[in-house]
Amino acid sequence: MRLLPRSLFGRTLLVLAAGLLLAQTASLLVNLLDRGSAVYRLSAQQVAIRIAHMARVLNRLPEAARAELVEELAGTDVQILISTKPIKVTKGYAELDVYEAAFARAVRRSLGKPLETTVEITRLPRAQRARDAQADASAFDLWMGRHFYFLQPGQFSVVVQIALEDGAVAVFVARVPQERLARLETLVPRLALWLGIFFALAALVVRMVTRPLARLARGAESIGADPEGPPLAEEGPEETRSVIRAFNRMQIRVQAYLLERAELLRAVSHDLKTPITRMRLRSEMLADAAQRDKFLRDLGEMAQMVDSTLEFFRSLGNDPRREPVDIGALVESLAEDWRAMGHTVEVQGSPERPYLGHAQALRRCIDNLVGNAIRYGERARVVIEDDAHCLRIRVEDEGPGIPQDALERVFEPFFRLEASRNRASGGTGLGLSIARNVARWHGGDLVLQNRPQHKGITAQLRLPR
């Protein structure tokens, strides 16, 4: 398995290519072995008959006339030589003996007279055709000739020696043509072309499969980040479509599940409102002033939790519409509200122009940050920085800060840092969740950082324009 490529794309290509290569090789072998010998047999038969006829004519002619005829017959595919004695021929291959015997039989059958006939099929290296010695016949050529003689057309000569009645020997050297298909030189480019076309097609087909899969993976990723996102488009082959459909159904179920849980929490929070109201009234009428104040404080906390839980669910209201908002006035007005309650809030900088956003939600977001700064850091400093691409609002405090490893966790709903930020300091554990929700809805983000040179933390709100 380790040798397989990791991607479906690579695996499919590999398997298909290997299959093609195997099939090609097998069919080539069958083709060559079978067709090669068939063609060989057929043409050999023809040549044998011709040689026999020529031998019959030569046998009849007087010695002087033979040379004339030999000359006339020269240049055809059969070369003729009249010799006084049999010539020496390099021994061919044992596996060709069958063909030699068959050839000899065919010649004899057509000779009409019982003339002594020997047949030797021998391989002539390429160079010998150029009437040169074996000088440039490479070891590869020889090896090929020995084992793949059927691949090398025209390389075989059939040497037929027929003893004529007057003692002379007629030597016929015939070249036996073989199947052209078998030529290795043409085989390689042809296979390459095949593979090229095949790879292109395979790549296309595999892409058709893998592209929707890749999209599905991206979709799964984005649903993980935002379960409310739109369903995936049903594209690609039917198999992929059915996966996407199943996936979309799962998304709907996840959405329904989340909605159900949110609904439950919302309903519980909502239903707590009336009992808390009653308890507040009841506490107000307690005679013991100390008890009354404690009750009222607890109830105040409960009311705040109910409020911010419900607020969390409607962070962006029923109507998430953007309008230009004067962020300077927004920050200044909420700072004013905190100052009216006796807190210190400093504002620095101002935006260059109105920001297109959700006024109520942005106010809630920044108000939560300022509230946290005051609650944990006594005082808040709000710095507004603005440029063409981004509006940045920093809220700094001088509190104890947050352990580095909890800087992200404080955004989790109801998460509390019990040690440094206990319940006595108030807050419901939803303020930052709401604030980040609002920031992300606007395409921005909210991060917390400990201030390196100072005490306290900086809440960095980034709102892209």
Place this chain on the structure above:
Amino acid sequence: MQHTDHVLVVDDDAELRDLLSEYLGRNGFRVSVARDGREMRQLLDTASPDIVVLDVMLPGEDGLALCRDLRARSNLPVIMLTARGEELDRIIGIEMGADDYLSKPFNPRELLARMKGILRRARSLPPARAESHRLRFAGWTLDLAARHLIADDGVVVPLSGTEFRLLQIFVTHPNRVLDRNQLMDLALGREATPFDRAIDVQVSRLRQRLRDDAREPRIIKTVRNGGYVLAAQVEKAA
């Protein structure tokens, strides 16, 4: 003998009704209670209350319909109690002519303070109700539900709590001189002390929000030895 204000509490939750009745009674109110719209109407005829505390969620005819009906008949101040506290409720509450609204779980002291404020305002100023949650004046729109200003070019200008209350008093009483004491009382909820500049500071902030020139203001004008006046036509906005 001092006049005792008479409050009519309309709520379908019997326990809450009794608790409110007891609490308000202890705090100097004469209290009548009604379970629903039918009982409320009977009591309106016989008991002639000074103020009505009305729950939005009522069986049968709901609080909003009752409020509209009440408004059509009289100027009786109404505080709505809502368990939803959503902006839509506030918009409808204002459009139905409620003077104020509190969302549950409200703080009883807050209810008391609001009731007193409304009664005081009703005596200090002629009753004026918005009847629309958006009011237009001098090129500006004040959104009473969202509690912010909208400029002519559509830019939303948020207001602080005090700024909003002050502006709300101005726009519901346009072209009427409001003295510092009235404004202190209604917007800041306390009486002015001699040489108190708090209202002047708030008015100058408001002028800044309204982009009004402090030396030559056109929208909120200063009246020598008198107070301030909103010099603009106010109309309902869609």
